[in-house]
Amino acid sequence: MILGLSRIWSFAGYLIASIIILPLLAIIAQAFAPDKDVFRHLFRTVLPTYIGNTICLMLGVCICALLIATPAAWLVAKCQFPGRKAFQWALLLPLAMPAYVVAYVYTDLLDYAGPIQKTLRLWFDWQTPADYYFPEIRSLAGASVVLALVLFPYIYLLARTAFMEQSASLQHASRVMGCGSWQSFWRLSLPMARPALAVGASLVAMETAADFATVSYFAVPTLTTAVYDTWLGYGSLSAAAKLSSIMLLVIFSMIGVERFARRKQQLFQKQSGPNEKSVSKLTGISAVLATAYCSLLLFFSFLLPFIILLQYAWDYFDESWNADFWQYSFNSLYIAAIVSVIAVLIGVFLIFIRRISPRTSDILPSRLASTGYALPGTVLAIGILVPFTMLDFAINDLCEYFGQQGPGLLFTGSVFIIIFAFFIRFLAIAIGSVENSYKRISPSLDMAAITMGLKPKALLGRVHIPLLRKGIFTGLLLVFIECMKELPASLLLRPVGFENLATYVFQFVSDEQLEHGALAAIVIVLVGLVPLIYLNRSLEQEN
Amino acid sequence: MSTLSIRDIHSDYQGQQVLKGLDLLLEKGEIAALLGPSGCGKTTLLRVIAGLQPVSQGELSINGVTLTGPHVFTPSEQRGVGMIFQDYALFPHLNVADNILFGIKYLDKTKRGLRLEEMLELVKLEGLAKRYPHELSGGQQQRVSIARALAYEPELLLLDEPFSNIDAKVRSEMMLEIRTILKKRNVSAVFVTHSKDEAFVFADKLALFKEGSIVQYGTAEELYTAPKDKYVADFLGSGNYIPITVKDNFRVDTPIGVLTSTTRLSHPAPYQGEILIRPQQLEIFADEQGLGVIIERRFLGNICHYQVQVAQNLYEVKSQLSQLMPGQKVHLQAQAHSLVLF
Numbered sequence: 001m002i003l004g005l006s007r008i009w010s011f012a013g014y015l016i017a018s019i020i021i022l023p024l025l026a027i028i029a030q031a032f033a034p035d036k037d038v039f040r041h042l043f044r045t046v047l048p049t050y051i052g053n054t055i056c057l058m059l060g061v062c063i064c065a066l067l068i069a070t071p072a073a074w075l076v077a078k079c080q081f082p083g084r085k086a087f088q089w090a091l092l093l094p095l096a097m098p099a100y101v102v103a104y105v106y107t108d109l110l111d112y113a114g115p116i117q118k119t120l121r122l123w124f125d126w127q128t129p130a131d132y133y134f135p136e137i138r139s140l141a142g143a144s145v146v147l148a149l150v151l152f153p154y155i156y157l158l159a160r161t162a163f164m165e166q167s168a169s170l171q172h173a174s175r176v177m178g179c180g181s182w183q184s185f186w187r188l189s190l191p192m193a194r195p196a197l198a199v200g201a202s203l204v205a206m207e208t209a210a211d212f213a214t215v216s217y218f219a220v221p222t223l224t225t226a227v228y229d230t231w232l233g234y235g236s237l238s239a240a241a242k243l244s245s246i247m248l249l250v251i252f253s254m255i256g257v258e259r260f261a262r263r264k265q266q267l268f269q270k271q272s273g274p275n276e277k278s279v280s281k282l283t284g285i286s287a288v289l290a291t292a293y294c295s296l297l298l299f300f301s302f303l304l305p306f307i308i309l310l311q312y313a314w315d316y317f318d319e320s321w322n323a324d325f326w327q328y329s330f331n332s333l334y335i336a337a338i339v340s341v342i343a344v345l346i347g348v349f350l351i352f353i354r355r356i357s358p359r360t361s362d363i364l365p366s367r368l369a370s371t372g373y374a375l376p377g378t379v380l381a382i383g384i385l386v387p388f389t390m391l392d393f394a395i396n397d398l399c400e401y402f403g404q405q406g407p408g409l410l411f412t413g414s415v416f417i418i419i420f421a422f423f424i425r426f427l428a429i430a431i432g433s434v435e436n437s438y439k440r441i442s443p444s445l446d447m448a449a450i451t452m453g454l455k456p457k458a459l460l461g462r463v464h465i466p467l468l469r470k471g472i473f474t475g476l477l478l479v480f481i482e483c484m485k486e487l488p489a490s491l492l493l494r495p496v497g498f499e500n501l502a503t504y505v506f507q508f509v510s511d512e513q514l515e516h517g518a519l520a521a522i523v524i525v526l527v528g529l530v531p532l533i534y535l536n537r538s539l540e541q542e543n
Numbered sequence: 544m545s546t547l548s549i550r551d552i553h554s555d556y557q558g559q560q561v562l563k564g565l566d567l568l569l570e571k572g573e574i575a576a577l578l579g580p581s582g583c584g585k586t587t588l589l590r591v592i593a594g595l596q597p598v599s600q601g602e603l604s605i606n607g608v609t610l611t612g613p614h615v616f617t618p619s620e621q622r623g624v625g626m627i628f629q630d631y632a633l634f635p636h637l638n639v640a641d642n643i644l645f646g647i648k649y650l651d652k653t654k655r656g657l658r659l660e661e662m663l664e665l666v667k668l669e670g671l672a673k674r675y676p677h678e679l680s681g682g683q684q685q686r687v688s689i690a691r692a693l694a695y696e697p698e699l700l701l702l703d704e705p706f707s708n709i710d711a712k713v714r715s716e717m718m719l720e721i722r723t724i725l726k727k728r729n730v731s732a733v734f735v736t737h738s739k740d741e742a743f744v745f746a747d748k749l750a751l752f753k754e755g756s757i758v759q760y761g762t763a764e765e766l767y768t769a770p771k772d773k774y775v776a777d778f779l780g781s782g783n784y785i786p787i788t789v790k791d792n793f794r795v796d797t798p799i800g801v802l803t804s805t806t807r808l809s810h811p812a813p814y815q816g817e818i819l820i821r822p823q824q825l826e827i828f829a830d831e832q833g834l835g836v837i838i839e840r841r842f843l844g845n846i847c848h849y850q851v852q853v854a855q856n857l858y859e860v861k862s863q864l865s866q867l868m869p870g871q872k873v874h875l876q877a878q879a880h881s882l883v884l885f
């Protein structure tokens with residue numbers, strides 16, 4: 001804290017924050033604006049179904065993900081069995097897999113013409129679909145399972161940490177009082193991990209609500225697809241904004257749940273006292289079962305889809321390895337690079353202001369700047385389109401007023417708008433990793449530097465930046481990956497003719513020709529694996 | 544002219560008064576300890592001096608220059624104070640040499656080199672200039688932080704619980720060593736601690752804090768032998784409070800007999816109150832006709848600690864005698880000293 005810090009710093013912080021919350025404000029403002037009956041029409045016809053589907057999907061995904069993630073987390077945290085060390089990080093791999101690719105692969109395997117049903121028909125001599133029952137993958141239930149397979153690592157990661165931090169002495173106490181290991185799990189470990197599970201589930205629910213590609217591929221209409229269709233189908237920006245604000249209500253209530261659970265989690269995990277790790281060694285049949293469970297989970301969530309992608313890419317390599325592939329890879333890479341650098345720079349700046357400012361209100365800019373991550377890609381895109389369309393029109397009107405030719409769609413028709421959208425959406429990640437790194441710099445270092453005569457800029461350059469290197473690198477990496485993966489915002493905002501890897505792959509998924517886009521999908525997955533491995537390594541080093 | 548002068552300083556934090564009107568004067572070359580339990584405001588005062596904490600009222604000057612006062616505020620980076628922190632606050636990305644030279648601005652290269660050598664020699668760390676903080680022991684890190692704070696020749700050195708992370712075995716040795724360094728260079732210093740033992744060893748003057756106020760300020764001896772109230776007396780060591788009646792200007796009546804003060808008493812006869820007698824000021828003798836009975840005995844090596852009952856009162860006594868046993872009848876007698884009346 002620097003007493004008497006110039007107000008210019010605070011002003012700069014507020015300026016940045018106000019640009020970042022512009023889309024959010026635009027959506028809220030549009031939600032109250034009148035529109036041409038599109039919204040009323042939607043409300044009377046399909047909207048209740050959309051809302052119902054969204055809620056059912058969120059519940060379904062959460063339940064599935066909790067059921068598959070909790071046992072895996074408990075096994076890895078508390079038991080010793082063959083392969084435990086590898087599963088510790090391998091079970092995070094599904095996070096790198098785009099859900100729509102997994103959806104495509106399983107549809108290919110499980111639908112009527114797929115190899116599974118074909119084999120069954122052959123074995124049992126069935127002739128038509130009327131002869132037998134087989135669950136339909138292209139359904140709400142199918143989407144729930146597929147999304148759970150990709151999103152369960154959020155719960156796994158948080159639950160694993162919670163289980164690991166539970167003190168061994170509590171465990172011993174319950175044993176001494178006569179609880180078997182199964183009873184200890186139900187009466188002690190699970191209730192204590194409940195807040196962590198709730199945090200994980202609310203993250204999964206948020207990601208589910210924001211998912212566009214999977215539900216769109218499965219033709220399960222939800223609020224997210226509705227926003228997309230309303231804008232591209234009806235061309236009604238204000239109806240899309242109204243739908244977006246309903247979506248925001250859902251998202252913000254999830255955030256509320258998450259915050260509440262996190263507070264409890266701190267309470268539960270603080271009390272655990274001296275942390276002595278207790279790992280019980282599994283033998284015989286239970287060790288085999290544990291290994292089998294984790295292997296199957298990894299196989300279905302990551303290995304199988306990835307192997308099939310490799311197969312596709314191998315078979316169609318010559319067709320896929322073309323100029324388009326290079327062009328779209330380059331588009332993805334350069335946008336991701338620009339966004340990650342800007343996001344980290346701004347992130348460092350905002351957290352720096354918050355740290356040195358003597359004014360308590362200066363916490364606000366970094367908080368506001370983090371709200372972007374809560375906006376699903378589709379909603380954010382609408383929120384950006386509203387003000388920038390107005391701005392573009394205003395510029396052109398102004399030019400025409402002076403008798404000039406207008407510049408056309410200066411903002412909404414260029415790559416700028418995608419960069420801007422990604423920046424807002426992922427700034428929170430940059431802020432988060434910089435903030436984490438900042439926490440480790442003792443405040444007394446600042447005081448020492450200031451009493452030795454350093455000005456704010458020198459404090460940032462000579463003391464903070466060198467010590468933040470790791471956080472800055474992590475932030476760059478994470479934002480970069482997210483930019484490579486982000487689909488809905490690119491779909492809605494891209495200029496005509498512009499493609500990146502995500503839109504390119506999704507195009508093939510929609511056209512039922514993923515074979516041709518498999519190479520691009522593999523690039524997305526591989527780029528996503530890098531930070532998982534890097535972050536896991538640095539986590540292990542800390543322990 | 545005093546090096547540091549503080550007049551009527553008030554400071555608020557989140558609507559709470561943390562400092563309630565403090566006064567303090569420090570002469571050139573003096574070391575003052577701010578002593579008190581945690582949360583009493585001593586660290587806050589240190590930060591006020593460094594310009595890291597806002598004040599709501601009062602005035603502060605160093606060498607006659609007002610730094611904090613009505614309509615005056617000199618920012619920390621222009622105050623020229625040195626500060627040493629509980630966690631040493633060494634910059635982990637810089638080696639010992641760069642840490643020590645961090646605060647020096649206007650010196651050419653050769654002079655910087657000379658200053659570095661001088662500082663390393665002063666804190667006995669020659670040859671470690673290229674090491675990084677994590678390669679040093681706690682005591683060595685402490686020395687680097689001292690060297691860093693002295694290298695730019697501050698007007699005043701501030702130390703925030705600098706010894707609390709040092710191993711108990713080497714702590715007093717370290718304190719004496721640093722005290723010698725400060726005295727050698729005639730540096731004025733303000734030092735925060737919650738331990739009376741550290742304050743006694745390290746400081747020339749003590750300011751005892753209680754809930755945001757300084758209860759008493761003076762030399763260690765003044766505070767110990769002539770405490771203003773029971774809070775000061777108890778903070779600096781255990782004591783017996785004996786009910787008395789003043790007989791005349793020098794003598795008081797007590798349950799263990801009449802005691803005579805070496806100085807004139809602060810209250811006239813027939814004042815009734817209590818006097819403070821430290822356990823080592825009481826002498827104990829085996830005596831079958833004595834009024835006291837030993838209730839408890841604790842053997843502490845060089846001395847023995849007794850609890851003696853006389854009438855309804857219990858007395859703590861420290862004595863070289865170790866052969867007395869519980870149940871034994873004894874006689875208590877106070878050494879001649881200046882009696883403190885409450």
